[in-house]
Amino acid sequence: MTLVLGIETSCDETAAAVVEDGRSVLSSVVSSQIDLHARFGGVVPEVASRAHVELITPVVAEALVEAGVELTDLDAVAACHGPGLAGALLVGVSAAKALALAADLPYVGVNHLEAHLHAAWLAEPDLAPPLAVLIVSGGHTMTVAMEAHGRYRVIGQTVDDAAGEAFDKVARHLGLGYPGGPVIDRLARDGDATAVRFPRAMPGEADFSFAGLKTAVVNHHRKHPEAPVADVAASFQEAVVDQLVAKLLAAADDAGAPVLAIGGGVAANSRLRAKVAAAAEATGRGVFLPPPELCTDNGAMIAATAWWRLRSDGPTPLDAGADPNLRLG
Amino acid sequence: MLAIDTATAQVSVAFGDQGAVLGEVRLAGGRRHAEQLAPAIDYLRRELDIGLGHLAAIAVGTGPGLFTGLRVGVTTAKVMAQALRIPVVGIPSLDLVAYPLRHGDRMIVAVLDARRREVFAARYRPVPGGVQRVSDYAVHAPAELVADLSAEPDLEPHGLLLAGDGVARFPEEFGALEHAELAGSEFGAPSVGALVALATARAEREEFELPAELRPLYLRRSDAEIAWGDRAAAG
Numbered sequence: 001m002t003l004v005l006g007i008e009t010s011c012d013e014t015a016a017a018v019v020e021d022g023r024s025v026l027s028s029v030v031s032s033q034i035d036l037h038a039r040f041g042g043v044v045p046e047v048a049s050r051a052h053v054e055l056i057t058p059v060v061a062e063a064l065v066e067a068g069v070e071l072t073d074l075d076a077v078a079a080c081h082g083p084g085l086a087g088a089l090l091v092g093v094s095a096a097k098a099l100a101l102a103a104d105l106p107y108v109g110v111n112h113l114e115a116h117l118h119a120a121w122l123a124e125p126d127l128a129p130p131l132a133v134l135i136v137s138g139g140h141t142m143t144v145a146m147e148a149h150g151r152y153r154v155i156g157q158t159v160d161d162a163a164g165e166a167f168d169k170v171a172r173h174l175g176l177g178y179p180g181g182p183v184i185d186r187l188a189r190d191g192d193a194t195a196v197r198f199p200r201a202m203p204g205e206a207d208f209s210f211a212g213l214k215t216a217v218v219n220h221h222r223k224h225p226e227a228p229v230a231d232v233a234a235s236f237q238e239a240v241v242d243q244l245v246a247k248l249l250a251a252a253d254d255a256g257a258p259v260l261a262i263g264g265g266v267a268a269n270s271r272l273r274a275k276v277a278a279a280a281e282a283t284g285r286g287v288f289l290p291p292p293e294l295c296t297d298n299g300a301m302i303a304a305t306a307w308w309r310l311r312s313d314g315p316t317p318l319d320a321g322a323d324p325n326l327r328l329g
Numbered sequence: 330m331l332a333i334d335t336a337t338a339q340v341s342v343a344f345g346d347q348g349a350v351l352g353e354v355r356l357a358g359g360r361r362h363a364e365q366l367a368p369a370i371d372y373l374r375r376e377l378d379i380g381l382g383h384l385a386a387i388a389v390g391t392g393p394g395l396f397t398g399l400r401v402g403v404t405t406a407k408v409m410a411q412a413l414r415i416p417v418v419g420i421p422s423l424d425l426v427a428y429p430l431r432h433g434d435r436m437i438v439a440v441l442d443a444r445r446r447e448v449f450a451a452r453y454r455p456v457p458g459g460v461q462r463v464s465d466y467a468v469h470a471p472a473e474l475v476a477d478l479s480a481e482p483d484l485e486p487h488g489l490l491l492a493g494d495g496v497a498r499f500p501e502e503f504g505a506l507e508h509a510e511l512a513g514s515e516f517g518a519p520s521v522g523a524l525v526a527l528a529t530a531r532a533e534r535e536e537f538e539l540p541a542e543l544r545p546l547y548l549r550r551s552d553a554e555i556a557w558g559d560r561a562a563a564g
């Protein structure tokens with residue numbers, strides 16, 4: 001039995017978790033800073049970094065207590081070391097190294113994107129690659145062919161905004177507040193998704209684009225301020241989801257993957273989950289939709305990935321820093 | 330005691346015992362705090378053959394200084410202290426610039442680079458056994474600090490002693506100051522020897538901080554908060 005503590009501070013969640021053997025979550029503590037950033041309408045890096053410093057000790061302590069383990073029971077300490085906000089990443093990396101030094105444990109630096117891919121194993125331990133995975137959040141939008149643990153091929157990615165960013169920007173424009181994803185998801189349930197036909201960007205290509213869609217929604221709202229907001233929100237969400245699903249299917253074709261999976265904060269969107277499930281069924285594929293708490297940023301996915309990384313590559317040296325632009329693969 | 334300061338481009342680590350430094354590592358100028366701090370602690374503990382489990386306290390310079398460096402140092406100190414269940418002592422890094430210059434009768438001005446053409450500064454008077462701070466910790470434009478110091482009536486007869494990397498960063502501004510001597514570059518970064526001495530004294534008085542409550546001395550709000558505050562004030 002191998003116990004890993006995973007720390008995640010790449011954006012606006014301060015999170016820590018203890019995971020056994022890369023699959024079983026003993027504890028997962030997530031302290032969200034949404035309220036801190038809401039008044040700015042988005043994540044402010046300096047505000048996020050300061051909050052991580054304040055939250056890191058209570059979050060780590062709680063993760064250990066909830067798991068019922070002592071630091072000395074652990075086999076490794078891991079932190080997300082990129083991609084993400086530079087100042088925010090350094091808090092988690094410094095904390096993990098401090099714990100590794102204090103308890104004489106190996107340190108493992110984990111790629112945030114790889115962690116989103118591995119979140120699926122926490123809910124479905126017997127899942128087997130190859131998978132086609134859509135990672136979609138406020139910071140990322142990409143499709144990945146996961147051929148094996150540690151072997152990934154990025155098939156498509158956004159050429160402008162991330163999908164979650166588009167949700168935030170449109171929500172702000174429609175006066176719906178921050179964060180945009182959950183509020184649009186909720187509102188869209190009472191709206192007509194066919195009311196406005198917004199563009200589905202870059203058909204036939206692997207990459208994503210959301211900037212044109214955002215502009216189309218803003219222009220429509222200007223021209224038709226009387227249009228019911230729920231209809232506009234539902235129509236916008238439908239255009240985003242259609243694009244996401246189309247690219248995921250294209251990636252699955254490209255990769256020859258019999259199973260679809262999703263991860264990242266936007267993977268909690270109820271319409272996306274329904275349409276990915278329907279698309280899998282229509283194309284005779286398996287589908288795996290992790291529960292929302294494993295889709296959004298968390299420490300458990302970091303700990304799980306570290307377990308796989310430890311087996312394939314061993315620990316990360318203590319002189320490794322963080323890389324805000326770290327890539328997958 | 331383990332002592333850490335990362336308020337400037339330099340990473341400094343020392344182990345101390347009863348106020349005296351047992352060994353010290355200084356890595357100058359790299360601004361690679363997150364890469365260098367943990368290996369420096371690891372190296373020094375091995376060289377000195379100190380088990381971290383035997384530490385009685387951890388001391389850290391809390392700034393003001395480079396935000397990124399401070400976060401690495403403060404996070405490392407508080408997380409390690411919590412893990413080892415030992416107290417943590419935070420001492421402002423400007424105090425650690427002034428303390429090594431206590432043997433004299435001049436007023437000491439500690440000045441650290443704050444980026445964006447500003448400096449963090451505080452003034453100190455030598456007193457028996459140390460220094461006493463006689464101003465707030467503040468952020469200034471260099472010319473503004475020089476003007477403040479020039480206007481100070483009680484500088485005479487002993488004059489001023491300026492130290493810290495902010496002085497070397499703005500040689501023209503600070504060089505123009507009368508009755509002032511600029512301390513050498515060896516006084517550019519906060520001293521971890523001073524940190525061991527000052528934190529040991531604080532620990533003896535049991536003036537600890539809870540790891541969860543330890544935070545850097547930023548002195549500046551984040552840009553977003555400043556912009557938001559201005560917007561709110563403008564209505």
Ligand SMILES: [Zn+2]
Nearest residue numbers: 137264265297
């Ligand atoms: Zn994420």
